[in-house]
Amino acid sequence: MGIEIRKAVPDDAFAACDVLRRSIAECCVADHRNDPDLLKAWLGNKTPQNVASxxxxxxxxxLIAExxxxxxGVALLTQxxxxxxxxxxxxxxxxxxxKALLQGVEAQARAWGVSVLRLNSTLTASNFYERNGYILAGKEMSCYGLECxxxxxKLNASDACDPAPRKRFCNCSAQ
Incomplete structure (x- = not known):
């Protein structure tokens, strides 16, 4: 069946929390390597009360995907x-x-006037972001000790880099 993308409401917190916890525990094994301390740290703030807040x-x-x-699915964009x-x-x-969630948050970012979207990805999701036009810029450590x-x-087409080569001004005198 089809996917419905809609804005989250507080009543979605329990279901969204379940998505977060299951996705991390079951899909991100390559990242947490079943290390109970790392998994506990990563899941620590994924409670229905925190998610609702x-x-x-x-x-x-x-956004919620149904x-x-x-x-x-669930996606969260900050201003x-x-x-x-x-x-x-x-x-x-x-x-x-x-992909539908990502397109939804990108549209909201554009509506807010955000020209560049940034994120820290798990190893598990890195290929997903590359396939959707994101540029890898290095490694960072998450607050729970995971290398991301x-x-x-860049979101605005008008801000995109021009692929045509440009002449550069040179102050030297080529003779």
Whole structure:
């Protein structure tokens, strides 16, 4: 069936929390390597109460993906232009849910006037972001001790780099 993308409401917090926790635990094994301390740190703030508070913060824009009335994905964009969350249930991987969420937050970022979106990606999701036009800019450590890939993407077509070569001004005299 189809995917519905909509703005999150506080009543979605329990289902969204389940998406976050299952996605991290089941899909990101390459990242946490079943290390109980790392997993505990990563999941520590993924509680329904915290998730609900993220939904109502005026600095955040949160989207929910539903399929057949079931929450299968969640994405969170901050007004500072950071994609803080983009997770889908294991059974929803490779079905267009993540891409639909990403397109939704990119549209909101543009509406806010954000020209560059940035994010820290897990190893598990890095290829997804590359496939969707994000540029890998290096490694960073997350607050819970996980090495992440730092990505960015220029959102406004008018700001995109011109692929045509430009003449550079040179102050030397070539004779």
């Amino acid at each position: 993220w939904f109502v913060s005026p600095a955040n824009y949160v 399929r057949d009335g079931v929450v299968v 500072a232009g950071k994609l803080s969350l983009c997770y889908v249930l294991p059974e929803a991987l490779y079905s267009g849910v993540g 890939d730092f990505f960015w993407k």
